[in-house]
Amino acid sequence: MLKKILHNTVLKKQLFCFFLFLPNFIFCQTKIIGLIKDSKQDVISGANIILKKAETGLISTYTTSNITGEFELLSKPGSYILKISYLGYKTINQNISITTSNLQLDTIVLAENNTELEEIILKAENNGIVQKGDVTQYKIDKFLNGTEESLKDIITKLPGLGINESGKITANGKEIDRLLIDGENLYKSQHQLATENISSEMVKNAELIRNYKDFESITPNSKTGLTALNINIKDEFKNKFTGHVETHVGIEDKYKIKGALFNFGKKVKFSLLPNSNNLGETTMTIQDYYTLTDTDAISNSKGNSKVVFSKLEDLPRFLNSSTNVASKTNNFIALSSIINPSEKTKIDVYGIINHVKQEETYNRKLVFNDTQIEQDILENYNILEKNFFGTLQLKSIYKPSTTSVFTFLNALNIDNTDQEKRIENTTNSELNNVNEFTKPKKTSFQSNLSFNKTISSNLFSTGLSFKYLETNSKKDINATDTFLDLNFDTDFYTAKQKLNTSLNETNFNLSYTLNYAKASIELYNQSTLTNSKLYSNTNNLDAFYNKLSLNQLATKNGIDFDFKISKTLKYTIGINYNYLANTYNSNVSHENFLGLNSAIKAQFSANNIADLTYTYSNKTPTIHFLNDAFIIKDYRTLIINEDVLPNALLPFHQISASHFIFKPKAKLSYIFNASYTIKNKSIGNNIINTENVSVSKNKIINKDNMFSTFVFLEKSLNTLPLAFSGSLSYSNTNTDYFQESTSFQYKNENISSIVKLKSNFKNALINFDLGYKFSKTTYNDQDNTSSLQISQPSINLNGKISAHLFWYLESNITSYNNNDLKRNIYNLSPRLRYKKAESKWEFYITGNNILNLDNNTILENNSSPSYYEERTSSILSGYILVGSKFRI
């Protein structure tokens, strides 16, 4: 049948004719005519005119304007972006849609540009850094010598960049806001996942971007204030699965297994990082825990209005310290993937599972500055803790055009701890053996939907979020003797406490930003409805029974003004009106207050910025501070509220100043910042100590001030491959507290400093890194002064024995010095690494802290109002491992 039709010659002829004329339909082109002038109505000839396809951004056609300022383009119908640019003038991007009829554009007027090109400083004399506007590009091979293993080693060698004590990347001393791998924020704030797992040979180059704009950002304001570091991956590691498996084994069953699987594709970026070890290495830091659990930071962009962490909330102990434990086993897996199914959509999946099992042993002496307790209390602790932490975040972004964006975020966190404390308490030579079992289970879920749209140059933004948080905690204490002055019916000294809290929060926010040439105005509204509950019960005792409920509606309406005073100076002032309605156990109350913020920012150049800010606002207490019956904190501490009201306003003033300079040519960076927080009203403690119990009562105090300052300087020599860096920080807190209802003051002062000298010889056999760390902490209250001084000189060396054999040696002496005791700890960690250039294998012999292969102890000083403690804790023993790494 089909054959028959095709054999029909008439049809053939018709088809031929059809195809003959078809090209005419397809290639039918429309003429676009335009005229370009400057603001003085003079014609501009030689301007660049580019017609780009609106969807893809690819150039469709281009031309230049002729001597009379006119231009003519031929194009197929469709929607396009017309880009008009000329040297010394501001570039215009105009959306046009071309139909089949010829298009005569209105006269295009180009405005003179005073800034765009002047910031381009070109090719600093071959020093490997190119500064272009807000982007600093590092040609990394200029800085490397071949001994680098991972991204971490690269970053520490680049001028201006560094890695701080908690593993986060810093740019000129300040933590960066975004770490991007090939342009994608794959590791969120957990920089250490990237720095330790991406190997050095995968890295093509690095770029430091100031005023970085996220994919979801559509703000017309080009100064976002965000700093991002982008790590570009070499092409040979893209579009396929790459990675490595690392295994290490040592004596006494020490082990470490670590892997990485990456795929950096054009549309999909994927990373899977498992790690299991019993060396005490944790992949999650306390800072990560806060960023992953403190979802307030996500939903509440206009500053938090609550006192967030209270005494009732126990952090898992594994976060406190990585090495001050007797043993620690850590199993971790992180999965991250960012998918760009089209240019308009982005899906971001991020999940972590972390399991830690650890044992701590320490003994401490508690010294009370109280006349009620004459004798010091001695305690021996043994704490076993198992923690399971899991998080899953799913974020979808849909950007239908360059002017509007939808974001939908869902996050689930599970945090379960199982803790067993065995305590031998000796008070007045009487021994009490106490066992404490605590099992807090925390579950939180958060969902957040937001929509942003630019309307001409103005930005409209709205968001709705919902949060649910539940904590169920069980605490069982049994002892051989009486404790907490409880009335025990029998000779079994047992207390069973149940503590449940829950929080439901719905937040709605709306803002509109009007942008003018020299000013911008932002109007915003935020409403939060919170419902929180607290329940506690111990041995069915009335004095330990809490059942609280707090409903709160908080609205905040405000306005922010931004003025450009001059080219370099910008001034911001904002005022907001807050209204709070509380229902606490069916008592209703209303509060309102005004909040203020103001800032002045001077940007002398992209790399020389100073600012001064002032903020005034009020916080309100959460339900955790309001318990009118006792809650057991531990076997000798009780918590109760004395005079904190749910509608109490806790005002605070914050003043901060900062200045930073980075000179890429001179490889010099300098940063200074200082901040002072003044709280005239805050939640403090009224402490009542007796022989068996310390009662800590939540009480409003009238002074809680904190001052901190930090100076950082780094300079790399241009003549010799040497870099010097130094930092000095000082902080001081000054707080009121009550003891037996009498007011006292408590001061805490800390000064610390780090000085480093690093070499980076390209071909030398040896490179060094000399450092000296010093810190001194002093506590003062009405009777006592305690202090702890830690100093640590260190020498780190590395070099090549042959082209394939590298060695590393870390050594330091840490001396601890407190009121009574002095102790030195020597640390020597040598390492050998064998790697052939083309080989897939790498081999290691790793020694860590080999002078302390047996368990050792360190000294710590902890202090709080009314007592201080001197603690001797076990630390992890050193180890020797043999390992290998295989690249996939």
Place this chain on the structure above:
Amino acid sequence: MKKLSLIILLTTSLNYAQTLKGIITINPLIGIGDETELSEKEKKPIYTSYTFSNNKSIQELISNESTSVDTIIVEHPDVEGLTMKTTKAIIRSNKLIIYKDYINDVFRLEGEKKNRQLITENTSIKDNIPTYNWTLQNETQTIIGYTCKKATAEKISFGRKQYITAWYTEEIPISDGPKIYNGLPGLILQVDNKNTLIKFEKLKFFKDTNTEIEAPKNESELISINGFQLQMMNK
């Protein structure tokens, strides 16, 4: 009078003109006419300055170049005194100015070099600015800090088809480029025509500065580009 000159000064500085200056390197990749490896001497790059202002551009040779003739005497290994002189000449211009005026569509080239016999020859070309049939590609790369896009073209030059790869940046909206290349939606920062690699090494903007660019004076009779190519091929 002082006031008047001040006003003139102010109004001229209100032109928002920008001058772009740069340095171009020209790296010979293969010798013209033969595909043998280049000697170190031949590989030495040539440097020219570049200035663009008011839709005119000028390039001038800044490295000290001249034609060199190396003479080597070869001798028959068995017969003493049976010798022959061989010469190898590397011909390089000691003066080269390329001028492009986009307002009046004028291309000028003024060259001076010594030939094999070390006799000075002048070349003066006047023509329209050459055009290229560029095909825009989707590849990008960063050159001296600018994001560049690729464009390719084919052109008959000296009777042979030349394959040209150019990298231009939209960030500098000048439809010009080094040597005779031009005609892309942005300044061409690098050109590779298989014989030479021509590249901008440095660029500097001078805000509010107008640089007067004038056409060079001709030292010999003006000929067209085609005429010059025919002249060279018939030599």
